[in-house]
Amino acid sequence: MNHLxxxxxxxxxSRMGPAWREAFARACEDRGWAFAVHERGEPAPPPDPSRSQLTVSWLDWFEGQPVTRFYVQRGTADDSPDILARAGDLGPSEALYEGSLRLAAAELMLQNGADLIDMNDxxxxxxxxxxxxxxxEIAVSQLGSDHPLALYKSAPLKTGDSIRWPPRVFSYPGLAAAPEDGRIELLGRRRMLFNGPNIFLPPGRWRLDAEFSINPPARTExxxxxxxxxxxxxxxxxxxxPGRYSVSLEQEWTRVAAADFRISLMIPALAGHLDFHGAVVTRIGDYVAPAAPVLEDAAGA
Incomplete structure (x- = not known):
């Protein structure tokens, strides 16, 4: 039997994704290959036992599926929220959440050795x-440096790549909308003041640097x-x-997961406010999985 x-x-x-899938399907038909599309939440398409097969997916690979070569085909990163919002009737924050999930999952596949190809090739x-x-060729907008997904402008990610997340992309419980200036009144019970932006990051070591100003009524925790x-x-x-404060925290991502930065008021306040000035997230290194334990013969037998 020939190699499959x-x-x-x-x-x-991406806006070009459907057209590329049609082109891949035609190429497979012309060359005697099987073609399959895997949608999120659906079972993985079974491999054709008699023909080579190309499976195009919108998310990651299923462990146990036989694969001879992995590819990641990327479009312009800021396509992702728009495409998902139209396809799934999602709001802006939900589309951003889903779009970053797809981009972080693609980055993980690249970390694991997948070949990168571009929608514009x-x-x-x-x-x-x-x-x-x-x-x-479909015109797509260029990703601005202030876009919440600007971290994914190029792939694969490198040590030192960073993104600034402004106050507007975070969530503020109890407020109808995110304040453009990041101001939160402290008056009230102990509570979470803000969190987010719940944008997915791939495995690696990540540092967050944030600044906020606070005018507390008295001692505040x-x-x-x-x-x-x-x-x-x-x-x-x-x-x-009162004053302007900065904080720097490092954390290791062991898997694709949503990034959450939050500040909570731990004692009730009678007055005062906090101004959140935004945060910068920087990739400071690779995630190194712990080595598997090795059993050695202590007697040297």
Missing amino acids: ERIWLMQTP EVVTLQGLGDVSRPC LLIEWGFGEGARSLSVVIEH
Whole structure:
């Protein structure tokens, strides 16, 4: 039996994605390959037992699926929220959440050795299938440096890549909308003042640098947290004087997970306010998985 290729190609959401899938499907039909599309939440398409197969996915690969080569095909990063908002009737924050999930999952696949191809390439070459020409050219907007997903402007990510998240992309419980200036009145019970932006990051070591100004009515206690889930890094601080403060926290992402930075008021306040000035997130290194334990013969037998 001839060698069968099992290609898994993950696409990040893009205006050009559907046209590329049609081009891949035609190329497979012309060259005797099987073609499949995997949608999120659906079972993984089974491999064709008699033909090579190309599977195009919008998310990650299923462990146990036989694959001979992985590819990631990326469009312009700021396409992602727009495409997902239209396809899934999502609001801006939900679309940003989903778009960053797809981009972080693609980054993880690149970290694990997938080959990178671009939606704007004139021709892409897939192992065994050969050349597939770009089906069309669709104008897409360029990603601005102030976009919440600007971290993903290029791939793969490198140590030192960073993104500034302004106050407007965070969530403020109890407020109808995010304040443009990041001002939060402290009056009230102990509570979370803000959190977010819940944008996904891939595995790696990440540092957050944030600044805020505070005018407390008296002695005030804050809990500052950065990370994801129960493993978030936390810092408890007591503030007795008005001023502008900075904080720097480092955390290791062991998997694709949503980044959450939050500040909570830990004692009730009768007056005062806090101005959040935004945060900068920087990739400071790779995630290194712990080595597997090795059993050695202490007697040297």
